[in-house]
Amino acid sequence: MTMNPTLSRRSFMKMAGLTIGVSLTPFGYSLVNASGQKEGSFKPSVWFEIAPNNKITMTMGPSEMGQGTHTALGMVIADELEADWKQVRIHQGPASAAFKNPVFDDQITVGSASVRGFYEPLRKAGAAGRVMLVKAAAQTWKVPEEECTPSKGAVIHKKTNRKLTYGQLCLKAAKLDLPKDPPLKKEEEFRYIGKPMARVDIPEKVAGKAIYGLDVKVQDMLYGTIARPPAYGAKPVSFDQKAAEGVRGVQKVVPTPQGIIVCAESLDAAWKGRDALKAQWDKGSHPDMNNDSIEKHFIEGLDKPGVVAKNVGDAKKALSEASKKIEATYFVPFVAHATMEPMNCTAHVQKDRCDVWVSTQAQILSQIFASQISGLPMDKIHIHTTFLGCGLGRRGSFPDFVVEAVGASKAVGKPVKVVWSREEDIKYDFYRAATCQRIQAGLDSQGNVIGWSHKVACSSILKFLNPEWITKEGVDFFSLWGIVDAPIPPVYSHTAYEFPNFYVEQYLSDLPIPVCPWRSVQNAPNAFVMECFMDELAYAVGKDPVAFRLPLFKNNMRARRVLETVAEKAGWGKAMSKGKGRGIAQHSCFGSYVAQVADVSVNAGNGTVKVERIVAAVDCGPAVNPDTVKAQIEGGIIEGLSASLKEEINFSNGGVQSANFNDYHIIRMSEIPEIEVHIVKSNEAIGGIGEVGVPPAAPAVANAVFNATGARIRRLPLTPQTVLAAIKSNKT
Amino acid sequence: MISLNVNGKNYRVNVSDDMPLLWVIRDYLKLTGTKYGCGIGECGACTVHIDGKAERSCSIPAKQAQGKKIITIEGLPENHPVKRAWIQEQVVQCGYCQPGIMMQVASLLSESRNPNPEKIISAMDDVICRCGTHPRIKKGIRKAVQLMRKEGK
Numbered sequence: 001m002t003m004n005p006t007l008s009r010r011s012f013m014k015m016a017g018l019t020i021g022v023s024l025t026p027f028g029y030s031l032v033n034a035s036g037q038k039e040g041s042f043k044p045s046v047w048f049e050i051a052p053n054n055k056i057t058m059t060m061g062p063s064e065m066g067q068g069t070h071t072a073l074g075m076v077i078a079d080e081l082e083a084d085w086k087q088v089r090i091h092q093g094p095a096s097a098a099f100k101n102p103v104f105d106d107q108i109t110v111g112s113a114s115v116r117g118f119y120e121p122l123r124k125a126g127a128a129g130r131v132m133l134v135k136a137a138a139q140t141w142k143v144p145e146e147e148c149t150p151s152k153g154a155v156i157h158k159k160t161n162r163k164l165t166y167g168q169l170c171l172k173a174a175k176l177d178l179p180k181d182p183p184l185k186k187e188e189e190f191r192y193i194g195k196p197m198a199r200v201d202i203p204e205k206v207a208g209k210a211i212y213g214l215d216v217k218v219q220d221m222l223y224g225t226i227a228r229p230p231a232y233g234a235k236p237v238s239f240d241q242k243a244a245e246g247v248r249g250v251q252k253v254v255p256t257p258q259g260i261i262v263c264a265e266s267l268d269a270a271w272k273g274r275d276a277l278k279a280q281w282d283k284g285s286h287p288d289m290n291n292d293s294i295e296k297h298f299i300e301g302l303d304k305p306g307v308v309a310k311n312v313g314d315a316k317k318a319l320s321e322a323s324k325k326i327e328a329t330y331f332v333p334f335v336a337h338a339t340m341e342p343m344n345c346t347a348h349v350q351k352d353r354c355d356v357w358v359s360t361q362a363q364i365l366s367q368i369f370a371s372q373i374s375g376l377p378m379d380k381i382h383i384h385t386t387f388l389g390c391g392l393g394r395r396g397s398f399p400d401f402v403v404e405a406v407g408a409s410k411a412v413g414k415p416v417k418v419v420w421s422r423e424e425d426i427k428y429d430f431y432r433a434a435t436c437q438r439i440q441a442g443l444d445s446q447g448n449v450i451g452w453s454h455k456v457a458c459s460s461i462l463k464f465l466n467p468e469w470i471t472k473e474g475v476d477f478f479s480l481w482g483i484v485d486a487p488i489p490p491v492y493s494h495t496a497y498e499f500p501n502f503y504v505e506q507y508l509s510d511l512p513i514p515v516c517p518w519r520s521v522q523n524a525p526n527a528f529v530m531e532c533f534m535d536e537l538a539y540a541v542g543k544d545p546v547a548f549r550l551p552l553f554k555n556n557m558r559a560r561r562v563l564e565t566v567a568e569k570a571g572w573g574k575a576m577s578k579g580k581g582r583g584i585a586q587h588s589c590f591g592s593y594v595a596q597v598a599d600v601s602v603n604a605g606n607g608t609v610k611v612e613r614i615v616a617a618v619d620c621g622p623a624v625n626p627d628t629v630k631a632q633i634e635g636g637i638i639e640g641l642s643a644s645l646k647e648e649i650n651f652s653n654g655g656v657q658s659a660n661f662n663d664y665h666i667i668r669m670s671e672i673p674e675i676e677v678h679i680v681k682s683n684e685a686i687g688g689i690g691e692v693g694v695p696p697a698a699p700a701v702a703n704a705v706f707n708a709t710g711a712r713i714r715r716l717p718l719t720p721q722t723v724l725a726a727i728k729s730n731k732t
Numbered sequence: 733m734i735s736l737n738v739n740g741k742n743y744r745v746n747v748s749d750d751m752p753l754l755w756v757i758r759d760y761l762k763l764t765g766t767k768y769g770c771g772i773g774e775c776g777a778c779t780v781h782i783d784g785k786a787e788r789s790c791s792i793p794a795k796q797a798q799g800k801k802i803i804t805i806e807g808l809p810e811n812h813p814v815k816r817a818w819i820q821e822q823v824v825q826c827g828y829c830q831p832g833i834m835m836q837v838a839s840l841l842s843e844s845r846n847p848n849p850e851k852i853i854s855a856m857d858d859v860i861c862r863c864g865t866h867p868r869i870k871k872g873i874r875k876a877v878q879l880m881r882k883e884g885k
Contacts, residue, residue: 208765
């Protein structure tokens with residue numbers, strides 16, 4: 001996902017002049033022996049290197065933000081290489097074209113794509129190394145290769161009971177040609193893939209020694225903070241530069257297009273300096289914008305002309321001929337990423353180089369912006385990726401924090417670490433896009449959906465991420481994931497539902513509120529709408545929600561299997577006691593299929609919903625590290641619950657009113673249900689795992705609330721007020 | 733000049749009187765395991781022990797911690813049952829909030845060797861984890877309790 005860079009990809013490739021281990025071609029990828037071999041080691045690809053001391057160093061292109069990618073990719077290489085896991089060391093790689101993910105043709109950790117994109121190339125790379133090491137052993141012993149067996153970091157010649165470690169063989173192997181198509185292991189030969197492995201990053205994180213962006217220290221570094229406008233489009237009217245400069249520890253105050261930067265010896269001093277500015281701002285571009293006006297804007301968008309995103313058959317005619325017609329309108333508000341590590345970046349711009357230390361999901365994007373701001377060419381920009389205190393998509397979108405740090409360092413001539421306060425992190429986020437949607441569906445007398453007409457009013461993710469990807473006709477398919485398949489690459493939406501007459505129209509909001517992908521992008525809000533409405537249809541025709549959906553998946557066995565599995569594991573169909581309800585939802589995205597059953601209890605008196613249990617079934621193809629798959633589904637469910645039960649950004653006076661965790665509430669321990677995750681054994685194509693747990697959580701819970709109360713929840717979050725209002729309107 | 737005893741070591745730092753303990757620990761003592769999350773004591777990422785009790789270092793001026801024993805995540809022994817349990821149960825995801833969460837748990841378990849579920853939930857309601865490691869935090873606590881019992885600690 002590039003941010004419409006002015007520097008073209010091609011000229012970057014030329015300037016960088018990089019060695020490529022897994023190289024992308026129009027037909028996929030190919031393996032290339034890394035040029036410029038380091039003396040005294042064997043580096044069959046840029047991803048790993050075997051040294052004579054028998055250590056294998058793996059260098060990872062994707063960022064580690066807790067999704068376990070470094071461990072999983074390490075397992076893939078180690079397995080095919082037939083390495084001993086104990087000899088493996090894993091570290092984060094730099095920004096480099098050699099690390100581009102085949103899914104995106106970019107070095108970017110988004111779209112649940114790291115294991116998905118690198119599984120096959122890294123298996124091949126590991127296998128190539130194994131073949132070369134075996135060959136080196138066979139040559140050393142002057143025996144046929146077939147008599148040599150690779151095993152846990154060594155090659156063994158059983159006949160003569162001889163053994164050479166990979167360390168002993170590596171220099172000889174380095175001189176051999178890379179095999180073009182090395183044979184891969186069979187599933188039953190896997191040593192690591194498919195077995196739960198302890199994550200390599202956990203020990204240093206537990207010790208408190210892991211370095212995140214916020215922990216970076218550079219000699220002579222200053223701390224930078226920025227006075228930002230309280231409303232969208234607001235410009236500074238006045239500020240007291242002298243007062244800020246007078247604060248103990250403040251070194252420099254620099255007005256920039258991003259705001260007024262205050263640099264100081266400590267962060268505390270920088271913040272005090274910023275406050276001393278007493279900056280006054282004008283009212284901005286939308287002074288009257290608040291929660292009510294925003295919700296009204298989206299509701300009105302439903303009746304404004306939109307752009308046709310899908311038109312199969314004749315939905316209008318089908319609706320007019322339907323024996324039953326159902327209509328409903330849903331609303332999902334803006335929510336914040338609120339990663340626990342707030343946005344931050346450290347930069348040092350010098351005459352001939354620029355170093356950037358940053359917890360980022362997007363190395364090359366950071367490089368491009370650092371190049372633009374510093375005025376230095378791409379190959380002089382060195383991106384040092386730290387651990388990420390969560391990414392959630394915020395750190396893979398517009399790198400404003402990089403722009404600010406590079407700008408500040410350039411202005412003061414010293415290294416500067418820009419740290420956002422929590423308040424800035426919440427107020428100046430690129431939010432999850434809000435959406436209001438109206439669906440009309442027509443059913444025939446047997447209860448089959450014969451017509452579907454869907455209007456989506458929403459914020460445009462692509463307007464902020466990459467306007468070039470908005471179609472000629474004006475459709476933003478990123479904002480429609482989960483409703484229609486996106487006909488533009490990279491495709492990662494697989495809509496489960498096909499209807500004979502299917503019409504989708506999109507109205508893109510022109511509000512100034514910036515948005516970007518938020519764990520699962522729009523799959524989550526759209527799944528809430530789709531799966532709740534499917535539940536409405538099932539009840540409208542008197543069918544069980546599972547039985548209603550299954551025939552719709554006759555050509556989609558993976559969706560069918562997770563639905564059947566979760567129904568069985570959750571005991572679907574058993575009666576619930578009074579005040580309790582059970583709901584189901586499914587969704588597929590990023591190549592994986594997930595279904596969830598939620599059990600809730602509802603206090604109809606005060607509207608409180610307690611989610612008691614979530615059972616999930618997932619088909620992600622081969623589960624490289626099953627423990628990580630489970631952890632990611634658990635985390636996805638919990639974050640999905642947090643957004644759907646609690647989170648909503650509040651706006652007032654043309655800006656953001658929400659500021660910190662005391663008024664922007666995140667789910668806490670007492671609200672966490674029991675969670676069961678079932679991995680469906682699957683040999684299908686490998687899918688993503690980081691985001692796919694999120695989408696079914698909200699609709700499963702909302703459907704369970706209906707099951708308990710008979711009231712439909714068509715607005716998130718499911719606060720007690722929302723639930724009470726729904727129960728009340730159900731009675732009238 | 734402020735004098736602090738952190739992880740058994742004495743430090744003297746020249747900072748303003750109202751500087752929160754968090755920033756002194758992180759930016760002056762260079763112990764970056766303690767994290768900033770909210771600055772208002774809502775999330776617990778900055779939790780340290782002051783005289784054995786879990787406290788939010790973002791909301792306490794460093795000056796107030798003078799003469800007290802401060803322990804940060806780096807000062808919690810490597811073989812502490814909570815640290816071992818966190819690895820054994822693979823609790824951590826991004827890990828940013830976990831030092832604070834582990835300090836919260838260590839304090840809870842020093843007060844009560846086998847806290848009941850209500851006590852656990854009430855103590856853990858004061859911290860935030862955005863990755864959703866909550867089920868594993870609960871498992872980690874149970875494991876730490878087991879380890880302590882087995883070792884008679």
